[in-house]
Each structure stands twice: as C-alpha cells, then as structure tokens.
Amino acid sequence: MGKNRAISDGALFSVWPLTLLWFVPLLVFALASFVIPTVESLQVRADLPESVRVGSRDLSFPLAVTAHFEIDEQPLLRSKRSGMVTDIQLVEHASLTQGQRLFDLDGEPAFLFLADRPLYRDLARGDAGKDVGELTLFLADTGLLAPGLVGERFTPAVERAVKKWQGRHFLPPTGSMDHRSLLFLPRSVNALESVSVGLGDPVEAGSEIARSTARTARVEFKPVDAAGSLNDFEDAPVTAEFSGQSFVLASPLVPESEVQAFYDALLRAGVDLSDPDQLGRSLVATGIILRVADPRRVAVAPATTVHVSSTGRQCVFLVPEEDEKSPRPIAVPRSAAVIPEIGYVIVPDSLEGREILRAPSHLPTEVRAECE
Template sequence: MRRRTGILTGGVAVAAVALGAGALAYGGSGDEEGRHRPPPSTATIVRTDLVQSKTVDGRIDFAQRRAVKAAVQGTVTVAAREGATVTRGQALYELDDKPVTLLYGPVPAFREMKVGARGSDVLELERNLVALGYGQGLYVDPRFDQATEAAVKRWQRSLRRTPTGRVGKGDVVFQPERVTVVRADAALADQVGPDTAVLTVASTRPVVRAQLDRTDAPLTAQGTKVEVTLPSGTTRRGRVTGTIQPQESGEEAAPQDGITVEVTLDGGASAVSGEDARATASVRFVSESREGVLTVPVEAVVALRGADGGYGLEIVEGNGSRMVRVKTGMTADGRIEVSGPQIKEGLKVGVATE
C-alpha cells in the first residue's frame, strides 16, 4: 500500500499528509524500487531558477536621515526649504536674520572659534575656508591664529555679515558632505532653542525604505540582494546597506516587532529619477537563490523507507514507472531542487494528488 508522508528540506517544511496528498513512502532499498503502474498525476522535471524571498511595501527616501538642532536660542527668519540640496558654504536656514551655513566635516560645531582656539573643529573650519576660496596665506592646522581670523573676515564679508573674525556658536553646521533637506521641523517665525530640531537632512543618495518583521532579521544583513518594483512599474536591483534607528532620525518609532531597512539601488540617483516618492514601491528580499537547477513539485518527492532511507522520484516510462533515488536541495515556491545520475530534464515523474 502506498502512503504519503512529509519532508523537511532547505529550511522549508512540506506537511505530512495522508494517502494521495504528500510524499510517497516506499519500503525496500537500492537505487530502483522495481516497476509499478503509472501514477494518476504526473509532472515534468524542468531546469529553472529557485529563489527564496519575501516581498513587502517600501517607499523612496534618502539615506542617513538625521536632525539638525539649533545650537543657540533665536527666531527662524528663513525656514529650511524641503527638497533642497545644500552644499558647502550655503545656508541651511536663517536664525535672527543671520544665515546658518553648512560646512563639511565630521566634528560638530560645539563652541565659538576665535584666535587662540585649538582643536579638530578649527582644522575643519580652515579646510572649508580654503575650499571656499578664502584661504590665502592660511596654513591649515588645528590652531586659530591671525591668518585664520583674516580668512574668516573675508568669508564673512562675502556673506554680508559683520567681519568679526570669529565664528560664533550656531553660525555654522558641520556635516560630512552635501545634504538633502527632507523636512523643515521649524517654520518661519518659530522660536527655537538649544536642542530644538530645526530641520531634518539626509544624504543625497536615494534609497528605498522597507519594514521587515524581527523574525526576518537575516534579511537585514548588509549586502542582501533586493529587487524593487518602483511606482512606475520599473524593476531595479539593489542591496541592503543598513538599518534605521527611528530615535536617531527624528522619525516616529517603528513597531517593536519591526526593523526598518535601507536599500541602495543600482544606478544611484538615476534609478529613481521621475518616480513618485509618495507612492508605494514593492521590495523583494532574496534570502537564497539557485540558478539553472533541475526541479520538480515538492509533492513529487518520495520518502524512501528501509535502512538506506533518503528520497526518490517515481519516473514514469510508457505504461509503467520505477523509483529512482535522488538528492534534494533548495525548496521555493512549491518546487524542490533534485539531482542524481538518472535525473534529466524533461523526464516525467509521479505527483501526489488530493
């Protein structure tokens, strides 16, 4: 009597069921289990790609969101312009009718810089003055001296500010590179103080953000392959490049059971050109894939009884069939990888039916 059982292969369970609805169980041993009458249902061994994946909704965004907070108290007289790309020497916003200027560097502006000051913030300032064209006669080092003061005055005159030769706390904001303004957190005429978020910036590198369950943590590893179907219907390839901590980006906290993932698309900014950032994208995370392997429906795999055990396929030939031992591999989308010396593309195999 034939009986259907179940298998566990490649991390995917095929449920054990009764006669006619699972994997056949045969007694005996050897590579072939004799000949039998052909099964009522058959399938063909095909060569194809197998992919284990998960698809979730996502949206177009920019990488590395972070809040820019006011260093001093004041009134916003020119608010940040959402969507703007701000580069070195340009104003992010204005406070008390004075521009707060973007400069490049990893160390934040944490104090007033004037003659006698020393430190990495001074070094950053001098590098920016040179890059902006105001560094004549300036030796770039961590020391704020008279040459630095003169360079600062030239820069201040270009901004139509009083040439004090000092850079006050709150006059500049250091960021690693140019930024995109993704949100104005303070509006025109708002009163802000130290630690008040004035705007949220991000890298100019576009990404797609998606949320996964915490049980999908392996998919959040950097380098995980991703396929994104953009709102226009265009499909782009990409890779996971990081996860987001909402409390650090000024965004609402994600559910405790969720992980927000950033995906960088191949092609950079051109990949999302013209796309509607407010529309939903479809994000497919690929956890494992096998290309060009021989596969059959999972219901075709037979659990072999006996001392040797293992799995087999019921090969259909003419008016009969025979059992052939196979090695199983990855399982995805109802199909399973099979291999063996007698397994070839195009052969017909028996398949369990309800």
C-alpha cells in the same frame, strides 16, 4: 516371439505415464522461470504512473520581508540664536551639503556645519585646538582652504579663508568666525527627516529647528511569512523592492556601509516606518520584497514527483530505459527549496530534460523501497 513383443509393448505403455509425470513439471517450471519475470516486468511497466519532464526556471526567490533598523541616534539641528525666521531654505529629505545656508533669524544667516564636534566659541587668528581643526576642515570642504593647510592652529591662511567665506555670503569681512552662525550636525547625516519651524516663526536659542534622518547602525530582514527563509539567498547580492523602486544590497546580511544609504532610500520612497517600542531606538519598514539580484537557472519538478522514504530520504524516479526493469531513484537533497507559488521543488540540475514519474506513490512497494 509374438508374446515377447506384446510384453514389450505393454511395458512401454506402462512407462509413458511415469515419464510424462516426471517431464511435465520440469517443462512447467522452465516455462514459469522465463514467463513470470517477464510478466512481472510488464506488470511494473503497465502500472507506471504518468511521467513528467523536468523543466527549468530562472529563480529569484521573491520573499516578503520587514526591515528592522537599529538606531544609534537621531541628531537635532538647534538654533544658537533667538529671533524670528525671516528666510528658510530647509527641505525635508533633501540632501545636505557642507556650508549650505539653512535659514535666517532677523536677517542673520545660519549655515550647516558638518563635523565631528560643534564649535563652542568664536575663533580668530592665533587660536588653537581641536575646534580650530574642525573649522579648517570645514573651510577645506567648502573649497576655501587648501587641504594641506588643515590643522589645529588659526593661521593667517585660515584668516584669509574665513574672509573669503564672509565675502561669499555678504558678511562683514572680520576674519574671525562667529560660532553661532555654524549649526552642527554629525558628518554622517546627509538629510533632514523633519523641519520644526516655518517662515515668521519665533525661535529661541537652543530650540529644535529640524530633526535629521536617523543614524542607523544595523538592519535585519525578517520574513513576513513564518515559513519563509533567508537561506535561499545564501550570501549573494539581493535586490530590495519597495514602493515601485529598488535598491541592490551586497547581501541579505546588509553590510554596515550600506545600511544608512538603504534607510535613506526607503525614506525618499515614502515607505512606512514604525517605532514599535516608542523609544526611538528601532524602526520597522514594511512592504519590502527581496529577490536574488542575479537570478539563477535551476531544474524544477512538480512537488508530487518527490517520494519521501521512511528514513526521510527524498527521491524522484527516472522513467526506466528499455533495458531497465524498474524506475531508478535519484536522491533529492532534503534542503531542496520549494517554490510555493507554482508547487514545484528544485531538483538536481543533472535531471533537467529527463523524464520522471509524476506520482511515485503508485509504484510497487519494492520499487519505492530502493529510495531507503
């Protein structure tokens, strides 16, 4: 029996090494399965770059531009008489009004006639035609003829209105209109850019007295910096700033109805205008800043927070929550605007106040790959 017990103890002693050889690798593998992911997770967290909180900014997208005006024409004010200037009331850049007294030649006054066509003959009772129609519009504009009496016939009512006009300006009340006293400019003109004569100057019939402001047809804004773009404004109203003044436009693609008023505002402000072609067909205004008229609030983050993948996709990485193993990529539109003066990029509004990684380039390759 003692011998058998000795054999049994010896057999047990010889089995233990085999058991340990089988069990220890299993134990090591089990521990590794638990520890390694934890270490990897800790490793990722330990290597996380510094984070930054996504902020916000009221953005007006200031952009330096030049304004390129296309000119239809620049009408001239011409005298219909010869003589010496004995009185002058022409003022550059001042607003023009229908029927205002412009100047006198040898004591004979000349008045402004804003119309679609000039008068080419003296008009009196019994005359008819489109020029009579223009005269009756003129008399209605100056408050001397009821709008309902406007027409292409020189009626007794028109004659009475002409006499009132003559009496207002201390002229002989003949009832007929001397066409030489009415100097034509198109209705669209509202100011004079330059005056060519002064008091005491001799004037010949047909000579230039003044040059009106250009009649502008279109205007196009062009960024001064080739990298600039009007796309940030979309089609929203913009404010043009120049020489300490501002002018609100319905869109950076200026509607035709606003072009002339904008041009006149630049003139009044003394903005430099150049004629690059020396043909009078285009003018360029400089020193203009465009801004969004109603600045919008956007979420912004440092440009260094944006990772660009090999496929061109752009992402920022959210700092992981406690239950997350690694940072989560959030796509940033490829068209996202950059704000050069502060080195920030516009990110989705949903990120405002969230923590993102400042330098995702430091992340492990497999984490950055999630942005692909």
